[in-house]
Amino acid sequence: MAQVLEFKLPDLGEGLTEAEIVRWLVSVGDVVAVDQPVVEVETAKAMVEVPCPYGGVVTARYGEEGTELPVGAPLLTVAVGASAPADAPTAAHPAPEPAASPAPAPSPASAPASDETSGNVLVGYGTGAPAARRRRVRRAPMSGSAAAPAPARxxxxxxxxxxxxxxxxxxxxxxxxxxxxxxxxxxxxxxxxxxxxxxxxxxxxxTQAAPAAPAPAAASAPAPATIRTPSPAPAPVRATPSARPGVTRVPLRGVRGAVADKLSRSRREIPDATCWVDADATELMAARTAMNAAGGAKISLLALFARICTAALARHPELNSTVDLAAREIVRLPEVHLGFAAQTDRGLVVPVVRDAHARSAESLSAEFARLTEAGRAGTLTPGELTGGTFTLNNYGVFGVDGSTPIINHPEAAMLGIGRIVPKPWVYEGELAVRQVVQLSLTFDHRVCDGGTAGGFLRYVADCVEQPAVLLRTL
Missing domain, CATH: 4.10.320.10 (E3-binding domain)
Structure with missing residues (x-):
């Protein structure tokens, strides 16, 4: 006898409390294997596929594509041990009403220990069992009624x-x-x-649509086969018109909502201050050109700034720290996990390069490129978006010189890099046109005073103006 188990949206980690259904990967009646991905969801941090810990026949799905569900809400039900999908309900998207719900399903911990179930509900973590090939099982028609063909996906x-x-x-x-x-x-x-x-x-x-709405079709006229019937619960509209003409309301959720929450918390908790300095980047640009002309992997400008930052943090470890409010302690961290701000179609994200202090310029360039591409594709994992200890913010790509950014909580500092442009500069006692960049450091005033922050920024500027300074610290 088949046992119907309910699979709920699991805790995706890193404090995430909700996710939006992007695309269903299975339909009602499909046979799924243990730990097979069944739905693609978008969290405030990344796009992930959620595997189901049960193997059997999908009997119900909860939520249309575009629906936002909280952690713990039902995703789907699976008939474990079913030989045929006759136990499955006919509705592909039943409303999760108590009266229509099946008998209470046992939790994963109490599910039978067999090849058809797994206790693993964490994203990206499975039992290692081979994935079964998906197949569509046709439902036997009910007596006295014609069986409706399953709609094509x-x-x-x-x-x-x-x-x-x-x-x-x-x-x-x-x-x-x-x-x-x-x-x-x-x-x-x-x-x-x-x-x-x-x-x-x-x-x-x-704009080009005809203003006149078409007359309603007769009740007996069937809809053309090419017209999709709208679902009863359409996806929520991201931007909704306001009662006031010309005003649009955009919900603060997803990436935008996560950014808003984190920046608000940073402003509430961190007494930040900013200092800045102009630096002559002509020699740094020339050094990069020479390195790339020598052959091998190309070195990005961001990678060179990352190498300078890690050297500066080794001299000023106070800025590679966090504040434990409960213990009233400053926690200095031994590793440098370097975050960098990246603008994508989904909004601002901050991928993290792990152990940046132990990487070469070539390794840093490759990792920056990989994480940037993953950010644009929306495939960054929560682990690649958390755990940073210091952040680089290259706002020069937007064509601006300076900024006073908000610190990426719970970090203690952020280095900002403006655009590098030709400017008049006094070089060796004479006026010359040089490549000039403005650097800014926003820091948590609880972890250090202005002398430490100024010393860090001055060392960074010295390395930009004279890259040989960096070689003395390697």
């Missing part, structure tokens, strides 16, 4: 041809609004289609 946009789209969110947005990605010209690098491209196409489509 909607293919991904651009399945008929190559489409320059990386982000699953962009694909979903296009799918929800009926935008054919193959007809769009991407504004991103190498023709990459970005969210703004899809939103522009949606706006143009709304």
């Amino acid at each position: 909607e293919p991904l946009n651009g399945a008929a041809g190559a489409v320059a789209v990386v982000s699953p969110l962009v694909r979903r947005l296009a799918r929800e609004h009926g935008v054919d990605l193959r007809e769009l010209a991407g504004s991103g690098r190498d023709g990459l289609i970005l969210r703004c491209d899809v939103e522009q196409a949606i706006s143009q489509g709304a």
Whole structure:
């Protein structure tokens, strides 16, 4: 006899309390294996696939694509030990009402210990069992009624041809609004289609639409096969119009909500201060050009600043620390896990390069490139977005010289890098045109005073102006 088990949205770690369903990977009636990914969700930190700890037949799914669920809410139910899917309900998306719910399902801890179940519900962690091939099981028709054919799953946009789209969110947005990605010209690098491209196409489509609404079809006229029937619970709209004309309300959730919460906490808890200095980066730029001309892996400018930062933190360890409010202690950290601010279609993210102090310039360049690409694709894991001890913020890419950033809580400092531009500069007693950059350090005044912060920033500036200074500390 089949046992129906309920699988709930697991704790995804790092304090995450909710997730949004991006794409279902299984349908009602599908047979799933232990630890097979069943749904793709977007958290405030990353896009992840959630594996189901049970093996059996999917009998129900809870939530449409675009629905936001709290941790602990039901995701789906699985009939374990079922030989046929006759036990499955006919609704593909039943409402989670108490009256319609199956008998209370045992928790994973009390589930039978067999090959059809696993106690693992953490994302990315499984038993190592071989993944079974998905198959669709046809449901036997009920007596006295015709069996309705299962609706075909909607293919991904651009399945008929190559489409320059990386982000699953962009694909979903296009799918929800009926935008054919193959007809769009991407504004991103190498023709990459970005969210703004899809939103522009949606706006143009709304403007060009006929003002007169079509007359309602007769009750006996069947809908064309190419028209998708809207689901009873559509995905929530991210931006909703306000009662006041021209005003739009955007919910603070997902990445934007997580950023808002973290920055607000930083402002509440950290008494920050900022100091800055202009530096002549001509020699640093020349050194990078010479390194890249020698062959081998290319060295990024951000990697050189990272090497300078780790050397500066070795001289001023106070800035590689955090504050334990409960114990009223400053906790100085031995490793440098270097975060760097990256702007993506999903918003601002801060990937972390682990053990940056032990990496070469080549290794740092490769890791920065890998994490940046993962951030643009929305595939960064929660572990790659947490645990930083110091942050680099290269706001010069936005064409600005200076900034007073908010510290990435619970870190103690952040180095800001402005744009590098030709400016008049007194060099060796004469006025010359040099490549000048403004550097800023925002620091937690609880962990050190201005003398330490100034010493750190001055050392960074000296290494920028004379890269040979860095060689003396290696």
